Amino acid sequence: MVRYYTRIGLLKPRAQQENGYRLFASQDAQRLRFIRLAKRLGFTLSEIREITEHADHGKSPCGKVRRIIQDRIKENRAKIEAMLTLQNRMEEALKTWESMPDGVPDGDHVCHLIESFESDDDPDR
Amino acid sequence: MVRYYTRIGLLKPRAQQENGYRLFASQDAQRLRFIRLAKRLGFTLSEIREITEHADHGKSPCGKVRRIIQDRIKENRAKIEAMLTLQNRMEEALKTWESMPDGVPDGDHVCHLIESFESDDDPDR
DNA sequence: GCTTGACCTGTGAGTTACGCACAGGTTGTA
């Protein structure tokens, strides 16, 4: 993970020693801690990059931070609802299938269990 | 999407016509409908490929289908819980930040809003 | 001094389910 962050330029270890090994100073460790905190709060790596670059230029990233997390809360709510919908669909399917036997496929059908949901209203046509 | 499914071999249009256009027979349309139903039920494309290949060899995929969806229900439950945890964390952060002013970054700190969560118990180390 | 094994390095590729762009071929219409 540290290798990856270094690769994409999110971490910049202070120096290559003459043996080729990277040297991480305490500031680098602090930066890594920051990244992990931000990730825990739902920030993506590219957002974190924006934030740290902003800060590295001496500008306060706090406004950006507040805005991002507000958006993220909304996005997340939508995702959670979609996943709950899916969960209900899966559970319903499993229950329906309890009373159905396995079938053998023919040219027209792949799996009648799945195809039994054919008539359900499908949002995308 | 159809182009993509054809590319990865999930859809196999019956023939190339002599003008180079693909010809989708009704079986292909049926196959596409199957794919979309399965996706709606939480199956991934590679699972769908396994299922259809199984069926194309005349073997019943129903057992596999039941097993996959049972696993998926468990996975999904875990994911939903993780997202709810995240959602709580984000909302808590936003609330905490309401009473905090923006700050200017210095060498040691990037954004004090985010760093104010430093002391929270972090599962990974 | 030499060998071994445990470290470290950068980099390429794979993961999911597409979307977009590109260069080029085909078709129908004015």
Next chain:
DNA sequence: TACAACCTGTGCGTAACTCACAGGTCAAGC
């Protein structure tokens, strides 16, 4: 015959890593 509106395959980009690889470095033991 010009042109727009289709179609084709293919390559690249997405997020956040992980794995594998080939090779360099270091400490310990013989």
